[in-house]
Amino acid sequence: MSSLKLDGFRPFGLSWPLCLGFILIVFAGVVTGSLSTDLAGGFAFMLALGIVCNEIGERIPVWNSYIGGGLVLAFVVSAYLFTNKYIPAAYEDSVRMIMDKADFLSFFIVFLICGSVLGLEKKLLLRSFAGYLPAIFGGLIGASILGIAGGLLFGVSPKLVLLNYVLPIMGGGNGAGAVPLSQIYESVTGDKAANYYTFAIAVLTIANIFAILTAALLDQVGKRKPSWTGDGSSLIRAGIEMDAEKEDRIPSIKEMGGAFFLGVGLYAAGNLLGKALLPTVFGVEIHPFAWMIILVTILAMLGVVPQETKAAAKRLTSFMSSCLVLIIMVGVGADTDLNELANAITLSNVVMAFLIVVGAILGSAVVGQLVGFYPIDSAITASLCMANRGGSGDLAVLGASHRMGLIAYAQLSSRLGGGIVLILGSLLFGTFGK
Template sequence: MITNDAMTVQDQRTSKIILAIAAITILLATFAGKMPSGMIGALGIMVITGFILNYIGDRTPIINQFFGGGAIVVIFGSAYLFHSSIFPASAEQNVTTFMKSGGFLAFYVASLVTGSIFGMDTQTLKKAALKYIPVILGSAFFACLFTGLVGMLVSKSFYDSVMLIALPIMGGGMGAGAVPLVEIMSGKTGMNAETLMSQMVPALAIGNAIAIVMAGLLNKLGQVAPNLTGNGQLIRGQKAIEEEDQSTAPLNVTTLGVGALLAVTMYFVGTLLSSVIDMHTYALMILSIALIKVSGIMPTALEQAAHSWYKFVVGNLTPALLVGIGVAYTDLNQILAALSPMYFLLVLITVLGAVFGAGLIGWMMGFYPIEAAITGGLCMANMGGTGDVAVLAASKRMELMPFAQISSRIGGAFMLILATMVVQAIA
């Protein structure tokens, strides 16, 4: 007679065999040039590649302890596999289209932002909102100060170091940061736009890579010095309240469906508002969700549904998304081409300044310094939404996505305003 325990072991073995067959089928179809177009083909190869690379990264010594483990291996591993022609060009194109035109990144971020805010304790959200802006400002100030001073030491002007390296890195990514920054500088100074972009883009790419690696190091620091971290909770002394608030959410098919609908709806709200208010969709979505949460008009059951959907997405789609980031947004050749010692030093100093400023001001505002450094520092220094996902995955703190998005969107907008003021004052 077979016991229940024996049945469980047998079922697990059967499940692993079936999943292995599924992976082999998808890989064979991809390499044979029979990969289906659209979402089904892209998501299939992203899930399989992400699972394999994440498994390897989480079990590779040193990398899994100090450099973010699976997250960083998935990003840079997939960038190499797809860009070096190991995978067919059609697979690279399909994944890139799915990420950029297919809206997978927006869907993922909307799910995380909606669920994480609705899953927060209301009092925690109120306290954090009032104190978080100084963290962003502190991060930007120290990043620019450190970069400018070190630039002067290596025979580069303070102005060039800040405007061509620090501001692009801290500006919220490519589309919301570097592109408008180039327009601001070329329009006011007469400098060539292509030249400016060629100097800024490598800084963004290298800064993003350093931010991801540093996220893993900060996670390790939190394990060594637990008094510096809330393990994903931003405000000191609020951990127990938030965990109690989120522990009662039921998990079933209906709950997940409602949570997904809420995430999509809130993204629509941000889109509609951005058509009449000159702000990024994510920023308006965050503000809308926060207002709804603070007002208390959303039933608790729906808030819990959104949080359950958030946990489902994080647990099942994160490795796949990181593959998309590696394929569609990570250019290894561009990173390697810009790796002169002086250039790398200035980029590194920018990221370190952001971490130092955010951690210091965050501690003064009553936040855990590691969480403040990750959200207010690294999520200012990475490449916007894709960088936020990668940094939070490497630091194992996906629940901090709302604050990461505030840094990328509101903080990035502040950097553009600052750049405009500086250029107008000097030009």
């Protein structure tokens, strides 16, 4: 019986002897120092570690259903190994080169945005984005209400709950949220930015873990309540199919190349607008990814992208989200300091962060239901993708909930939603912070 099971066991699409053989070769290369530390060597190491964790995590009872399965295990194991310096320094630097200097995270997100938006039918696309802003505000309101309720339990005033907990957690991440919030705090209050940032990043780190775990739980709720969730690519309950999925023909290699260039071209256009031509609109900074989403949405609405290119973009997105996501999860884990997380864990911080995340979920789910969204998908994107550590947190949340097709909405939460929080932060610091 066991031999029959092994015969059908194909990790990462390979026969198990071939996959296991190359995993052992890669690990031997790390131990001996013979594995290169360039892009190819770094990918080999991150994939080998990710594949092992993914195969184990998908087979651990309870973990595979309620904690997030193999992707979350890859994140946790990587965080443990890198925090405790069990990875040789040369390969730690290799991973950081891929994630930081090469910015593989942005490269990954580019193609997920392009394929997920182009894969939506025009009417569905318009209705989705029109109702998304209310869903974001629903999450902010829900987070504030439960956050203030939690503050009453620990003797924390409502204004401190909003300033020190809700704002950094719902700010869309670290670089786009906690860092600029701390700068706004300093400019408005006169106190040092570091004093605010130290606490902000602590509660944000705790909330990020809760966001990933609750995303996995919501995925299980969706399996038990199918009417509450869609196909992982659409928010609207109307059931309109995606154009790209209607294309039965497998895209050619050239069409895949065209979709690739379309993705990086749109990213270049987003950077041109976000960094040179229109970095701010009415005083609000617009992130290049937000501009990219706007541009690809305009192309999709105008119908100027050929159907075969849409299908190729969708297929490219599927490859990135099903295969290369393991590289992302290992890289995100490598960037997570478990000691920093442990130092931030106090009863009040944990409970407050948890209540804010739950409040955000409920708020976005209720408003999402009212505007015609699937409540679970609305909660995952409009709330959990704000209550995490930005781009890397988005991918961890979507990976744990198996909804990579919703990356465009996740980025709207992190970028545009985060911008809304910065505006609210300016107002709240000016009112209560002095």
